[in-house]
Amino acid sequence: MTEAELPLWATIPAAVLLVTGGLLTLIGSIGLLRLKDFYSRMHPPTMGMTLGSGCVLIASMIISTAILHKPVIHELLITLFVVITSPVTAMLLMRAAAYRDRARSQR
Amino acid sequence: MRPVGRRLPPLLVLGLVVMWLLLNQSLAPGQIVLGILLAVGLSWAAATLRPLQPRVRNAGTAIKLILVVLRDIVRSNFAVARIVLGLVRDREVRAGFLEIPLDMRDPHGLAWLSTIITSTPGTVWVDLSPDSTRLTLHVLDLMDEEAWIRHIKTHYEQPLMRIFE
Numbered sequence: 109m110t111e112a113e114l115p116l117w118a119t120i121p122a123a124v125l126l127v128t129g130g131l132l133t134l135i136g137s138i139g140l141l142r143l144k145d146f147y148s149r150m151h152p153p154t155m156g157m158t159l160g161s162g163c164v165l166i167a168s169m170i171i172s173t174a175i176l177h178k179p180v181i182h183e184l185l186i187t188l189f190v191v192i193t194s195p196v197t198a199m200l201l202m203r204a205a206a207y208r209d210r211a212r213s214q215r
Numbered sequence: 216m217r218p219v220g221r222r223l224p225p226l227l228v229l230g231l232v233v234m235w236l237l238l239n240q241s242l243a244p245g246q247i248v249l250g251i252l253l254a255v256g257l258s259w260a261a262a263t264l265r266p267l268q269p270r271v272r273n274a275g276t277a278i279k280l281i282l283v284v285l286r287d288i289v290r291s292n293f294a295v296a297r298i299v300l301g302l303v304r305d306r307e308v309r310a311g312f313l314e315i316p317l318d319m320r321d322p323h324g325l326a327w328l329s330t331i332i333t334s335t336p337g338t339v340w341v342d343l344s345p346d347s348t349r350l351t352l353h354v355l356d357l358m359d360e361e362a363w364i365r366h367i368k369t370h371y372e373q374p375l376m377r378i379f380e
Binding site: 132135136138139142143145147148150151152154155157158159180181182184185188191192194195198199202203206 | 234238240289295298299300310329334335336338339351
């Protein structure tokens with residue numbers, strides 16, 4: 109696949125979305141390293157899970173649609189799976205940490 | 216086990232058919248028939264696992280809620296990015312727990328509330344009191360507690376109560 113096959117209307121928004129999504133995910137990971145305590149560190153990685161992956165998935169839809177010359181939207185399923193799985197992990201981690209801190213303070 | 220009493224949840228069946236067609240990327244009649252067969256069969260098999268059926272009463276409110284949540288997710292992404300990059304200099308960013316009194320009792324509404332809150336960067340669901348009257352959150356930027364409580368109650372809880380209760 110060469111660059112010439114991709115029309116400009118697809119390349120420019122896709123490039124902008126990929127860079128934005130990548131930057132947001134990067135900032136989220138930096139936050140995971142930089143913030144002080146466990147509870148605060150839970151917040152920034154959510155950026156990569158939401159808007160970060162969202163931007164990449166929209167870019168993927170645009171590029172696939174342009175290459176295959178038909179609407180490609182099955183990336184929406186990835187969004188659905190992320191929405192129903194990732195909050196569960198986050199909540200489990202939060203509750204485990206809260207339980208640990210409560211047990212510690214009672215000792 | 217009373218297999219006679221099983222009711223097929225229409226939204227689950229519809230959702231599974233749409234998912235099957237998206238996965239196969241096809242609208243061919245054969246795929247539609249296969250999708251419907253699979254969706255009905257799987258929903259029937261899963262019906263005993265989920266005795267509670269959600270009742271969606273207000274589709275318009277649901278669509279509005281989805282748009283509000285999407286807007287809030289985009290906004291809070293940039294808000295959290297500013298905090299991580301240290302761009303908030305005029306005041307100190309204080310993280311902490313926040314307790315919110317809840318009026319909603321419907322388990323599906325509560326499940327959606329937890330998903331919305333946890334999916335929004337900057338807020339994570341921590342705990343729900345056993346009688347589900349008090350919700351504990353962790354908020355990254357706890358500048359105005361009253362504003363957070365008001366936002367969650369008016370923008371998320373009340374629409375969810377209109378949808379499910």
